[in-house]
Amino acid sequence: MTQFFFGNWATRIYLFAVAVAAVILIGGNLATGNHEPSTAAAYLIGLTAPVSVIFAPVFLLGDGWLAVAMLWLSVAAGALLNTLLINTIAGQVGRLRSHGA
Numbered sequence: 001m002t003q004f005f006f007g008n009w010a011t012r013i014y015l016f017a018v019a020v021a022a023v024i025l026i027g028g029n030l031a032t033g034n035h036e037p038s039t040a041a042a043y044l045i046g047l048t049a050p051v052s053v054i055f056a057p058v059f060l061l062g063d064g065w066l067a068v069a070m071l072w073l074s075v076a077a078g079a080l081l082n083t084l085l086i087n088t089i090a091g092q093v094g095r096l097r098s099h100g101a
Contacts, residue, residue, distance in 0.1 A: 018048060025044055048077075
């Protein structure tokens, strides 16, 4: 499982960017005392697009616990799918480099 999430540098950079955006969102929510999705959620949704855009479009995020759950679940699904895609692309590039040498 560690190889899946941290197998190459592109995946590490992507997951680091998602983690930083999540920390900024959570920190902003804790600092203001408001636990609803804010404009900082747009960065998190943008990083985990296209899945998070499909399942939690910004204009549908209203108030309440369901909006928060929908945001975090869609971001988690988007991060997992994008990690899989990055690993697949990086694996194909690695195979092309090994065959070309």
